[in-house]
Amino acid sequence: MIYRLSDFHFPDTAARLYPDTPHRPWVLEVGFGDGRFWPHYAATFPEAPNYLGVELSGVSLLKAERRLRAAGLTNAVLTKLPATVLVREVVPEGALDAIVVNFPDPWPKAGHTDHRLLRAPFFRLAASRLKPGGAVLLTTDHDEYFEFACAEAEESGVMRVDLTDAPPAALETKYALKWRDLGLGAHHARFTPTAQPQVPHGAVTRYPDEEDSPDVPHAILTLPPDFDPREFGKHTARGGQTRETASERDGTGWTVVLLDLYRSLGKDGWVCLAHVVEGELTQEVLVGVTGRGDGSHLVRLARFGGPIITPGVKAAVGTVTGWLEERGAVVTHRGY
Ligand SMILES: C[S@@+](CC[C@H](N)C(=O)[O-])C[C@H]1O[C@@H](n2cnc3c(N)ncnc32)[C@H](O)[C@@H]1O
Structure with missing residues (x-):
C-alpha cells in the first residue's frame, strides 16, 4: 500500500500500519528502486515480515508496489520521501528489526559527501x-x-561494524545485477547498535480531522480599508535552529517562500501558496485568508495537499500574517 506523509502518524505504530500482522518482525528498506529485494528476502522467512519501504523516485514507487502486490506481499507500506524524514518522524523508538540499504547512491564527487545517507547522524x-x-x-x-560508511558508523560511537557476506536477496536487485554484469563484486556490512541513543521525533503533528480544530495554525486579524492584495511580491523568511551535531542538511531550521497569492471566486478572500523547506523535508502549502463575516479575516493553513504541521508550516502562517501586518492589519489572535 502506498502512503503519503500525511497518511502516517508521528510517530506511527506497527499495530496501526499492519493491523493483521502487528507482531511480525519489521524491516525498513531505504531506496528500494524497482522493489526486487523484498520478494526474495521475505521468502527466506516462514512468514513475510512487515515491510516499510522508502524511495525518492515516484516511478520506482509504482513499479515496486506492482511487484509486491503481484508477490502477494500485503503487509507492506511504501512511501515517497527522503529516508531520514520517515525514520525520524514516523518510525517509533526501538521498533525495527532491520534497516536495509542496497546500492545507495554513492555521491562520488568531492564536496558531495553530505548528500550520502550513511553518515554518523543517520547511524x-x-x-x-x-x-x-x-x-x-x-x-x-x-x-x-x-x-566511508564503515568509518561513519565507527564515528557515530553507537555501532559495531561486522563485514560479512551479503544476504543472497541483496544480490538480486536491479543494481546488483547491473554491477554483476560488469564483473564487479559487492561489499556487505552489518552495523549493530551498541547503545540506544535518544534521537527525538520532531515537533510534527497530523492535520486534525475536525473541521474547526484550533490546532490548525491560524491567526485572526482585521485588514486596513485600503488593503491592496496586488502589492504581493515573492517573499522569503528563515528561522529555527540548526542541530549542533549534524550538518546543515539535518538542521531543524526552516525556510518559507511565499510564492503567490490567488483571489478566491467562491469566498471573500485569498490563498497564499508557500514553499516550506526544513532539512530534507519540503512541503508546498496553501494558507487561506478568508473573511469571517464580522469584518475580520482568518489566516489559516488549508487542508488541501495533505500538509503535516511542522515548525516551518506554522512559520508559513506566521509569515503570511506578518506580511499582512506590514500592510496595516491588526492581529487580534495568534494560533501558530
Ligand atoms: C542506485 S539506486 C539502488 C536501487 C535499489 N536498491 C537496487 O539495488 O536496485 C539508489 C536508490 O536510492 C534512492 N534514494 C536515494 N537517496 C534516498 C533517500 N534519501 N531516501 C530514499 N531513497 C533514496 C534513489 O531514488 C534510488 O532509487
Missing part, C-alpha cells in the same frame, strides 16, 4: 529506532562509499 538515528539485536544492512559495489 545514531538508526540506532535509536532499531530493536535490541536489530541491524543496518549495507550492500554496495562502491569501494569508497563502503569505507
Whole structure:
C-alpha cells in the first residue's frame, strides 16, 4: 500500500500500519528502486515480515508496489520521501528489526559527501529506532562509499561494524545485477547498535480531522480599508535552529517562500501558496485568508495537499500574517 506523509502518524505504530500482522518482525528498506529485494528476502522467512519501504523516485514507487502486490506481499507500506524524514518522524523508538540499504547512491564527487545517507547522524538515528539485536544492512559495489560508511558508523560511537557476506536477496536487485554484469563484486556490512541513543521525533503533528480544530495554525486579524492584495511580491523568511551535531542538511531550521497569492471566486478572500523547506523535508502549502463575516479575516493553513504541521508550516502562517501586518492589519489572535 502506498502512503503519503500525511497518511502516517508521528510517530506511527506497527499495530496501526499492519493491523493483521502487528507482531511480525519489521524491516525498513531505504531506496528500494524497482522493489526486487523484498520478494526474495521475505521468502527466506516462514512468514513475510512487515515491510516499510522508502524511495525518492515516484516511478520506482509504482513499479515496486506492482511487484509486491503481484508477490502477494500485503503487509507492506511504501512511501515517497527522503529516508531520514520517515525514520525520524514516523518510525517509533526501538521498533525495527532491520534497516536495509542496497546500492545507495554513492555521491562520488568531492564536496558531495553530505548528500550520502550513511553518515554518523543517520547511524545514531538508526540506532535509536532499531530493536535490541536489530541491524543496518549495507550492500554496495562502491569501494569508497563502503569505507566511508564503515568509518561513519565507527564515528557515530553507537555501532559495531561486522563485514560479512551479503544476504543472497541483496544480490538480486536491479543494481546488483547491473554491477554483476560488469564483473564487479559487492561489499556487505552489518552495523549493530551498541547503545540506544535518544534521537527525538520532531515537533510534527497530523492535520486534525475536525473541521474547526484550533490546532490548525491560524491567526485572526482585521485588514486596513485600503488593503491592496496586488502589492504581493515573492517573499522569503528563515528561522529555527540548526542541530549542533549534524550538518546543515539535518538542521531543524526552516525556510518559507511565499510564492503567490490567488483571489478566491467562491469566498471573500485569498490563498497564499508557500514553499516550506526544513532539512530534507519540503512541503508546498496553501494558507487561506478568508473573511469571517464580522469584518475580520482568518489566516489559516488549508487542508488541501495533505500538509503535516511542522515548525516551518506554522512559520508559513506566521509569515503570511506578518506580511499582512506590514500592510496595516491588526492581529487580534495568534494560533501558530
Ligand atoms: C542506485 S539506486 C539502488 C536501487 C535499489 N536498491 C537496487 O539495488 O536496485 C539508489 C536508490 O536510492 C534512492 N534514494 C536515494 N537517496 C534516498 C533517500 N534519501 N531516501 C530514499 N531513497 C533514496 C534513489 O531514488 C534510488 O532509487
